[in-house]
Each structure stands twice: as structure tokens, then as C-alpha cells.
Amino acid sequence: MSSVFRILLRRLGISVIVLIGVSMLIFAIARVIPGDPARIALGPNATAEQVAAIRTEMHLDEPIVAQYGHFVTDVLRGDLGTSLYTNRPVTQDIVEFLPATLELVIFAGLLMVALGLPLGILAARHRARWPDHVVRVLTLLTVSAPSFVWAVILMLVFAFYLPLFPVAGRIDDSYEIARVTGFLTVDTLIAGRFDAFLDVLHHLVLPAVALALSGIGQAARLTRANMVETYDKPYIEMAQAYGFAPGRIARRYAFKPSLIPSLTIIGLDFAAMLGNAFLVEAVFAWPGLSRYGVAVILRKDLNAIMGTVLVIALTFLIINIIVDLLIAFLNPRIRHSTRAAT
Amino acid sequence: MTDLLDIRGLTLGFRGLNGYTEVLHGIDLSIARGERVALVGESGSGKSVTARIILGLLQETRTARVAGRVNFDGRDISSMRARPRAALRGTDMSMIFQDPTSSLNPTFTIGRQFAEVMRRREAGLSQKACEARATAMLEEVSIPDPARVLSAYPFQLSGGMNQRVMIAMALVNNPKLLLADEPGTALDVSVQAQTLTLMQDLVARHNTAVLLISHNLGVVREFADRVYVIYRGRIVETGPTAAIFDRPGHAYTRALMAAVPRITGAGLPEVPEVSDDFLAPMVTHPEAT
Numbered sequence: 001m002s003s004v005f006r007i008l009l010r011r012l013g014i015s016v017i018v019l020i021g022v023s024m025l026i027f028a029i030a031r032v033i034p035g036d037p038a039r040i041a042l043g044p045n046a047t048a049e050q051v052a053a054i055r056t057e058m059h060l061d062e063p064i065v066a067q068y069g070h071f072v073t074d075v076l077r078g079d080l081g082t083s084l085y086t087n088r089p090v091t092q093d094i095v096e097f098l099p100a101t102l103e104l105v106i107f108a109g110l111l112m113v114a115l116g117l118p119l120g121i122l123a124a125r126h127r128a129r130w131p132d133h134v135v136r137v138l139t140l141l142t143v144s145a146p147s148f149v150w151a152v153i154l155m156l157v158f159a160f161y162l163p164l165f166p167v168a169g170r171i172d173d174s175y176e177i178a179r180v181t182g183f184l185t186v187d188t189l190i191a192g193r194f195d196a197f198l199d200v201l202h203h204l205v206l207p208a209v210a211l212a213l214s215g216i217g218q219a220a221r222l223t224r225a226n227m228v229e230t231y232d233k234p235y236i237e238m239a240q241a242y243g244f245a246p247g248r249i250a251r252r253y254a255f256k257p258s259l260i261p262s263l264t265i266i267g268l269d270f271a272a273m274l275g276n277a278f279l280v281e282a283v284f285a286w287p288g289l290s291r292y293g294v295a296v297i298l299r300k301d302l303n304a305i306m307g308t309v310l311v312i313a314l315t316f317l318i319i320n321i322i323v324d325l326l327i328a329f330l331n332p333r334i335r336h337s338t339r340a341a342t
Numbered sequence: 343m344t345d346l347l348d349i350r351g352l353t354l355g356f357r358g359l360n361g362y363t364e365v366l367h368g369i370d371l372s373i374a375r376g377e378r379v380a381l382v383g384e385s386g387s388g389k390s391v392t393a394r395i396i397l398g399l400l401q402e403t404r405t406a407r408v409a410g411r412v413n414f415d416g417r418d419i420s421s422m423r424a425r426p427r428a429a430l431r432g433t434d435m436s437m438i439f440q441d442p443t444s445s446l447n448p449t450f451t452i453g454r455q456f457a458e459v460m461r462r463r464e465a466g467l468s469q470k471a472c473e474a475r476a477t478a479m480l481e482e483v484s485i486p487d488p489a490r491v492l493s494a495y496p497f498q499l500s501g502g503m504n505q506r507v508m509i510a511m512a513l514v515n516n517p518k519l520l521l522a523d524e525p526g527t528a529l530d531v532s533v534q535a536q537t538l539t540l541m542q543d544l545v546a547r548h549n550t551a552v553l554l555i556s557h558n559l560g561v562v563r564e565f566a567d568r569v570y571v572i573y574r575g576r577i578v579e580t581g582p583t584a585a586i587f588d589r590p591g592h593a594y595t596r597a598l599m600a601a602v603p604r605i606t607g608a609g610l611p612e613v614p615e616v617s618d619d620f621l622a623p624m625v626t627h628p629e630a631t
Contacts, residue, residue, distance in 0.1 A: 234445040241397055241439075242459055243431030256449045332449060332495045 081303030099182030101288035120223025267323030581627020593619030
């Protein structure tokens, strides 16, 4: 187990370097965007003295390296500045909007894994027979349209023509749930309101499916392709020669070695959902960080943009670390070779 | 007592895009209990597919057409359904493959794979019992540190070690028949010789019948009681090992023997690729009594 710990440490070290790079990039972008941040902050009617005063306050009169230094120390203190859009600290905005997005993305990710992997296993086990053909056609369909198209289609079909699901929002307005974590699925359970919990799930279905569909297709196709390759390996023939049932061979002997190469891409798909969530949240009026991100970009709200990008980058890194640990857990070759490598 | 394995008139064909192609044209082969029989031939002659038919693997391929009788332990496998046939695999018959390292699953420990195999025989076997029996079995194949091997993954062991593991695994359920398909061809010659000796001792001790599939005449001569020579889907010569090696009766058998380069060196032997003589009728040597 200590070798897994070693992998974790190394990945964390790399992540710190990536984060430093991201912070520099964000900082640089913020400075090259046309327009004086001080002017934008104060609005068109400000006097020259007011502008000069805020320039000093925002350290805009200092050299660029010093400005970056201030930026980094502020970020490390959890201070991302004030948003012009909401007039509140950006940190506070993120704390408010991030849980909604994470809830959506996590549910979509669960759907991707819970549906994509079994579909891939099914197709590979019955390769070149009808279950395989059905899965391949369906998944080709899901990967060939972006998630916002699916969002509109699903909304039209299952919320408008067949009103099975709510059109928008996270929860019915009639419920009053005290905010604890910001994750409504968790908060409703903390409040002991099971009816509200079900209502939250009901609201989650369409956006999560829309967000997950292409990922489900991708995961299924990837799993199938890797498993079909694994089926040609001698150890599968050996498992057959020992009379293990075909289902058991598929789930245990062929799936596990095949999952290792798929996992990196599934992890990336999971992280990419954060980006796709921008559009799905817009369609379903989901009050999440992505919608906030769109709003602040349109208003050139620099502090809020930087904060949003930083949080998304951080989430990407965390997902990648989790994927790497999972791979190390699944692949004994990696788990046991780090000792020699480090 | 009847033979353990009795194959009569076995044919195999594949349905493909160009119609039906027959690859086995009526094979007769039998193995008595505890007997060691070799099936010798060049690659593509049909020796490996024969083993896969005995295991019942090819019958489950959609394009394969198998006909003829395969009697195993008094039961006709060829007419059996897939499920009872699968029940025989890993219990009453087991198989050893060419390349031991790639035949063991890379993501499970040896111990785990051992346990799975043992639970084919006794479904409810406890972890402890599995470990104990696997340890005993590994000791039988002269593995010095069974506990370490059981907790290791195949890639952490040498090819020779994995070969021993595979032999142990194949015999742990006390099968009546062991199919060995070119065992250890992927290994060094010296390691191959060691494992062969080991296998010989073990099957003698467990009274396991063996069908050894090989193209290596040296291996066959040392190992087998009886030999079948197969050429292009037909048995061309059969008889006790000594008789065949002393007086090879069929042109193909003679060519096969001539094809082995001598260790004393006399240049590469010249063997005709095809000859009408190779299609001559089967030569049967009388059983030594």
C-alpha cells in the first residue's frame, strides 16, 4: 500500500506545478484583455482621482511580477476578490454555485459508469451478435451529438410533449430546505425530507442524462473495443479451458484488464463534463457554477472569471489524481513497479 | 475397462465466406486411463483443434462444425449440451498452454487464480483451505517458497516458475485427463526439460492420463507411451513410441524425423514441403503386449 501512497504524493507534486502554471495563465489572460480593470470596476462615470485610488488599491500601479505575487497570496488566503456581477466576494459565489454543478456532474458521471461499462461488457461478450450490434448503433448515436443538443431534445420530449420530468431548476419552489452542504440530495436527507429528496432526483434526471449520454456511448465503445482485444489473450482461453461461465469470464477475467486502458479516457470524459455543463445548465436553468461562469464572462467580470477557471482547473486535477489512483489499484504492474522506479 | 477417451471418426469444418472448409477428416484416437499419448504434427495439421474439441471449446464457436463421437469417461461429449460439457472442464479435464506467463491473468494474484480453479471442484471451499491445498500443490512442483508465489502476480515470476504454477493448477483438481498443448514451447530449452520431467513425475503420481500435443519429437520420445502422427487433418501413423521411432512406416513420419537438425551438425536437413507419399494410407503398429 505504501507504493500507492507514493503515487499519490508524486501526483500531488505534479498537480502543484500544474496549478502554478494555470494561475500564471489566468493572471496573464486577465492582464491582456483590453480595458482597464479599474475603469471596469468603477463604471463609466468615475473621476480620474477615483480611478487612481482604486488602481493603487488593486496594486495596478506596481510591476507585473509584484501584481502576480499579490494575486497568488490573495488566492492562497482564499480571497479571489469581489465580483462586479454579484457584488460579493467571488469565493462566496463559488461556494454557492459550485455544489449545484458538482451534483449534476457527479450524477452524470455515475450514469456514465453505471450504464456505459455494462453496455460495453454486454457488447464484448456477445461480439458480432445482435446485442453487440444494438449497443454499437445506439452508442454511435449518443456520441455523435453534443450534450446541449441532447438537453434540448430530452427537454422537448420528456418535459414538454410527455411531461414526465420538470422542465427546469433543481427543486420545486414549495420546498424550504436549510442549506448545509449546497448539495440538495444531501441537504434534503439531512433535513429528513425524503419527499424533497425524491423531487431533487426527479429534477436531476434530464440534465444528468443529457450531460452523460455522449460519455455513456464513449465509455461503452471504449470498454467493448478493449475487451474484444482482451478476448484474444491466452489467459481468456485458459479461463475457458477451466470451464468458467461465459458471464464470469466477461465480468472478471476480461473486464478488469480491459478497464485499465479505458479508465484514463473515462476520467477525462468525466472532467470534460464540467465544460459541457456550461450549456446543459443554460438549457435547464440550473443555478450552477457553469451558468455563473457564462454570466461573468459576458460581463467581463475579471475576478469572477479567474476564480471560476481556477476552480474548474482544480476539479480537473482532483479527478485526474483519483483516476491515477484507481489505475494503480487495478493494475498490479503499476502498483508494484513504483518501488523500483522511485 | 473402457478407454478414458475414445474418439471415432471426428471431423471438423469451418463455415466461412468461401463455403465449408474441412480441417479434420475423420480422426480416430484413444487414451487409456493413466496413459501418456502424444499427438505429433506440424503447425496447421489439426493437433491443437483436436485438443480444443476434446475440451468442448470449439463446439461453442458458431462457425465450427464438429461431427463424430468423442467419448470421455463413458459419456459422449459430442452430443452434450454446453453447460454439462463446461462442467467437465477444469474438473475432470484440464489443459496446459504454450506460454505460461501470458496464460495467467495479469490482474489477479496466483493464489486468487488457484482458488478460482479449486472452487470449480468444490464451490464452497474456504480461503484457508484453498491456500493450504495450493501450497501443498506448489510444493509438489518443487516451488521453494509457495507463500510468496501465491501472493505474487504472474509478471513477478519467471517463465519457468509460471510453468510450474500452471502445471500445479492443472493438476490440483485431480483431473482424469490433462491436455498439454506444446507445453513450454515459449520457454528456454533447459527450463522446458525441467518442467517436462516434473510433469512426468506428477502425472505418474496422480495417475493422470495425458494428451501431449507437440511438434518436438525429442520431447515426445521421452514422454509418451504411444504416438499419433497427424498430417493435414488425418492420422497417418500410430503405435507405441518405441515402435514408431525404431521403424517409422509412413513417409511423412520419416520426413518429420529427418527434419530435426542434429546437435552433431550435418547442415539443415532437406525436407520436401509436399509429397504424394505423405497422403499414403495410415500405418498402424501393433500394440506391444
